[in-house]
Amino acid sequence: MFCADINKIIPFSSVDGPGNRAAIFLQGCNFNCRYCHNPETRNHCINCMDCVPGCPTNALKNNNGKVEFYPEKCIGCDNCINICKYGATPRIVRLTSRETFEKICENLPFIRGVTFSGGECMLYPDFMREVFSLCKEKNLGTLIDSNGSVDFKKHLGLLEVTDGVMLDIKAYDFDEHIKVTDKGNDIVLKNALFLAERGKLFEIRTVIVPELFDFRKTVDDISRILSPYLERSNIRYKLISYRENGVRKEYRNYRMPNEKELNEAKDIAVKNGFNDIVLI
Template sequence: MKALVNKIIPFSSVDGPGNRTAIFLQGCNFNCLYCHNPETINQCVNCGQCVKVCPVGALSMQDGKVCYDYTKCVFCDACFKQCPNSSSPRVRSMTPEEVMAEVRKNMPFIRGITVSGGECTRWRDFLVELLTIAKAEGLSTLLDSNGSYDFSTDPELLAVTDGVMLDIKAWTSEDHKAVTGVDNTQVRANLEFLARAGKLEELRTVVVPGLFDAETAVREASAVAAPWQDKHPMRYKIICYRPMGVRESEKQRLQQPTAEYLQQLADLARSQGIHDVVIT
């Protein structure tokens, strides 16, 4: 069993509590306008355009497929910036055991692993196996999810998942479609299900003024999650939109929020009963 792995960050302090190894899987079913890692959205179609821009010959075409030589790469990111398909040629096909071999190099300096994306739940069987091994070796396990997967139908996955960091990209279906291209009925169902189940680790809202109604999103999501905080300590992260990594076509029209507006949203979450609110 294998998954396409976009990258593995050995030590991350922003993907959950403590020092963690973060694993980013390829492929997402949302298309967020402000996506900071658009090269994780689609799978490569082997068009070859990135090969021409690699300055060190780490990319080549063989039998119609793009090949990536990790040993030559200088990680300049020129390839995926060139990609017209929101993909990357640097993706590796790995088994859970191969990923764990990378994770073990970081022990004992990490508290756990966080699997992100893309949307990690698109690789459900891989996740169950990876998280089972990680837990058996004493690591905590978190998933960073856009909430499109119905967690309520998967006790096997939840049994090896300590918590889910859930994106609340908007509240109304109309707003959510404007941000991501898709409806959020499942996201909202997951919010309540995960909170009740004691598996909600974090809520995350990226704030982009004028793109969606952030006040409604923060107020409504907080109201749903707040009564269940005793089941599992939970944090609401209010995230300032930053243009770094965002597609050029979208950068032009997306605005950054003011510090005052972010503070107002944090206060709103607290007023709904959320104890732990941070602005990043």
Template sequence: MTSAVKPLERTAKVSRILNFSCVDGPGNRMVIFLQGCNFNCISCHNPHTINHCNHCGDCVPHCPTGALQITKDTNENKVTWVSSLCTQCDLCLDVCPHQSNPKISEISVSDLLALIRKHHFFLSGITVSGGEATLQLPFIIALFSAIKADAELSHLTCFIDSNGELTLTGWDKVAPWLDGAMIDLKSWQSETHQWLVGRNNHRVLASIKHLADLGKLHEVRLLHIPGKSDLDIEVAAVGKFLAGLPESVNIRLNAFQHHGVVGEALEWSKCSKSDIEYFHSLLYQYVRRPMSLPGVYS
């Protein structure tokens, strides 16, 4: 991860890499979380992935092991993260005033390919997630096309976990190398969506339909927030929309919880097992096929 970046090679701002995940697509997947998001969800479970670090340095004095340091980069102050000193206590995330994370690595396509190669016997594929992964689409295309061109790795499936805000042109660009996308549908009425995430949902609905037409839609996820999102109130419209998707598309119902959440959404009721089961029973009248429900509730 620390090897010198070759000039002109694509890099990405990566907040985290998991070698083992069984909840980010089919089989075991390496998950690459990219920093930065264009939504600003009140209910965000990972708010430290939203913005890029502005190098304000507020986190530096809080680091108990000196893993965060101020360095000069062309006369500008820069927060540098020394991973070997870091204990992953996440205090820096708690004190960050900017919904960001100083522990970001700039990783090149070739570095990532080397890591994937090391683990490939353990993997069904890789998933890029976020933040909003598609904000770094040129990197994703470079990575996916390199995987598909590599004899040893080409069997690995390449997935994107996205909020669906990417343009149709964007999806078309990555489609030749994309095996599946997982898209969140957070609200049905555009006004509710605007209030919840800061943007309307026109592009999200268009992305879902377009990916389904391309045969690249793996999963649609509905986050049920009782009394806040409108997916239950608008269940007839949501259900008919989902029923129109190919049967191969997995529909996953997620239950809103408080873990990781900050601000006003902490005052909202959590979604209980019975809440999600009731929502499921409403939705099932329209969808009429198995849907995935959460395995764990807090």
């Protein structure tokens, strides 16, 4: 049975896929997106202990050099994640796939599906495969929210029990993608085509940051390469306005796109054949 480091479980979410869903955020990410709005999910705790004295309720303890978290004492003040300089959090729970499924089942009558997010949840493919296999026995929908950095072709067993993938495509141009995330995008684009070919590309997402990359070119290129697959199955294109909430201080100075720019992006996707477009 596989385990994962779980940052949080939202028992009912209406923004992580269709309907009411359990949303599970796994810890750790291999990109460094400038506009990441939950930067504390990026890295694993290195037990430096800086955050322990900052906890007002003693929910954190130094246990022989390892930070220990007592969830029942936590008031969610976020002092610890604000103190942490490593893009980590001490509020991690390590669960097996069975334990995770049991947590999901606590709200079974109220949800129609489960979404894995992060961090980058594809860093835990075997764990997700086990959880989703159990979910399918209960007829729950299964979605993955991914940055596309892990080759889906190597995880066909996981795809068999996954209804669809919500894929971030941060920028189409390789160098611009590095500028946004510190990493190239060869595998992201390969994944987009591979998933579209198999009818598993539920949604693509691009965060529009006008000063960071050429969003018009990105939306144009992405919607053009995916348009041949639209006849086979619907692909939603979610165009997300940059917002500074939760973003690290050093990256809060970008400006938000204005309405005209967002509509321009939408019109480009429409011109290339997309008709399910969400602006947020």
